[in-house]
């Protein structure tokens with residue numbers, strides 16, 4: 001089969017690879033649409049949990065090639081890329097996301113930028129009519145569902161989301177449906193802010209990549225006492241550093257964007273202490289696929305306009321850089337193209 005292979009950090013090939021063989025409990029799949037995301041760049045740069053050689057691709061919609069005990073051949077599924085050992089200290093306490101042997105197809109095991117792959121059958125969720133172009137957002141939306149679980153938003157909250165990438169746009173909608181009385185989005189790209197408004201955001205602020213003082217003053221003017229909740233969804237440390245001053249006393253900052261492991265920020269501990277701020281993290285997801293698909297099935301969470309570019313396997317390098325194209329939000333790979 002043909003596949004994208006990360007040989008080692010910063011070395012990518014589109015090449016022939018051995019066809020995978022399903023182990024007991026696994027099914028053979030033909031990926032038909034796999035989303036490209038910032039994590040794929042972090043993995044290529046040697047970050048996150050990369051183990052090489054790696055076939056990346058963790059946002060997978062696939063067709064079942066050979067039926068298993070519950071899935072018939074030809075069934076279209078969204079593949080939950082995460083799996084856990086169920087034996088470590090965390091798993092035994094029911095905190096499976098913290099599994100010390102956390103497995104993630106496309107991150108530390110073969111993923112969906114390939115003509116074929118294998119996955120546990122119980123991790124394959126039938127689309128049941130959801131279009132693959134919509135279902136390709138099941139994994140990012142599942143991560144947003146986990147983020148909403150972690151945030152446990154109080155109804156009536158005034159929310160600021162910094163960043164309007166695909167996950168920011170999905171989380172924005174979840175928070176609008178899950179308790180935000182008002183939601184403001186700040187991000188560099190006007191076309192992404194337009195999408196945020198289309199998805200229901202009340203206010204938007206253009207947050208340029210250069211001098212941001214004016215933009216942060218405009219954000220502050222919207223909530224002079226601060227927002228109840230500030231979601232940092234860019235992964236940029238200098239933006240996270242601004243978050244305490246934007247948060248209302250007793251409020252919550254959620255670190256949702258992925259920074260580099262070596263990044264550092266400077267906070268005033270006195271400010272966190274005296275203003276009783278809470279800082280929460282949210283990482284990936286586990287066991288959120290069914291709820292994610294439920295949102296996509298009813299259309300409660302909208303996806304139109306998020307995937308703007310689709311490439312074949314040979315276009316992987318372009319797909320990885322698609323975010324730089326004018327009007328781009330997110331790219332996907334059709335491995336069968």
Ligand SMILES: [Zn+2]
Pocket residue numbers: 036037038039058059140
């Ligand atoms: Zn992703």
Ligand SMILES: [Zn+2]
Pocket residue numbers: 084085086087088089090091092098099100101102
């Ligand atoms: Zn475990």
